[in-house]
Amino acid sequence: METALIIGASGGIGSALVHTLEKREVKVTSLSRSADGLDVTDEASVKAHLDALSGPFDLIFVATGALELNGRGPEKALKEIEPEVMLEQFRLNCMGPALVLKYSARLLPRDRAATFAALSARVGSIGDNSLGGWYSYRTAKAALNQMIRGASIELKRTHKKSICVALHPGTVSTPLTAKYAGGRETHTPDEAAKDLLSVLEGLGPQDTGSFFDWSGKPVPW
Template identity: 65%
Template sequence: MDTALIIGASGGIGQALSTALTARGTAVTGLSRRDHGFDITDPASVEAALSPLTGPFDLIFVATGGLEINGQRPEKSLKEVTAQSLQDQFALNCIGPSLVLQHAPRLLPRDRRAVFAALSARVGSIGDNGYGGWYGYRTAKAALNQMVHTGAIELARSHRASICVTLHPGTVDTALTARYARGHPTVTPDTAAANLLSVLDRLTPDDTGRFFDWAGTPVPW
């Protein structure tokens, strides 16, 4: 990957991805709220940041996401679900990445291997949901998976060597998971980034439209 665009480049995983790719000799373009005023939940901000870019980028990686938004913790029961919490979850975890995906046909090269990847979460898997709860986050991530799967079908028609996937990074020791790890094994952002890049390195166009975990194992929809 000679060139990469990292969305959410100042976050734990995004920053680690940027560092790892730069060490490989990849020219990294990063966008983040902290450093560039980039707000993935604001369509105008996404358009203003991405429209001037010409690429091509061999990798576009959306490393944004949020579990607890505006103080709203993941819902344990239906009675805790609100319209506002669902809107907030969709804005950050589905709509924003989808608007970035909208620019992929223009920003990815057509004449060689190109990758679009977005961070999802195993809890967004419908088939793997045996515990319930976390309604908004689960549903927004499931919607993201569908957007990327559908986008992959369209992208493959014009970019035959493209790979368009969602990825579960595992439980990463970041601010997002600090309150919810609860004794689960965690990895550092650097380890997570190395794992995710290793997965991407092994994927082929036959894998486009799929959902993989940090070890490269397919996750059920």
């Protein structure tokens, strides 16, 4: 890998990805809301920022997303569902990566391996949902997974060696997720970045359209 584009580069995982890749002497282009004004929920913003890039990028990684928005955490019951909260979750966690892919597909090389990856979450798995709750976040991530699956099919037609995948980073130790970690194993952002890059390094075109966790194990849709 020689070049990479990291979207959401100011976040915990995003900044760790930038740092890890740069240590490996990968030429990294980074974009974020705080540093560059990129708003992945605003199509005009996404288009303007990505149209300004020439690429190509061997890796495009979307590390945006949030469990809490505007102080609203995951719902525990149906009665807690609020339409605007659900829509905001969808805008950030599904529509955002979809818009990035819409305007960045042209930046992926067609003559060699190229990877597009987006952060998903195991709780977005329909098959692995045995607890319920967390309706808005789960639904938004499940929608992201479907978007990735569909996009992988389209990309394959023009980018024969492309890999388009959703990734579950595990529970990463950040201030925002601390209260939801419970007794689960946690990873530092640096550990998560290294694990996710290791997973991507082990994938081939035959793995496109799939969903993997931080250890490389497939996650059910």
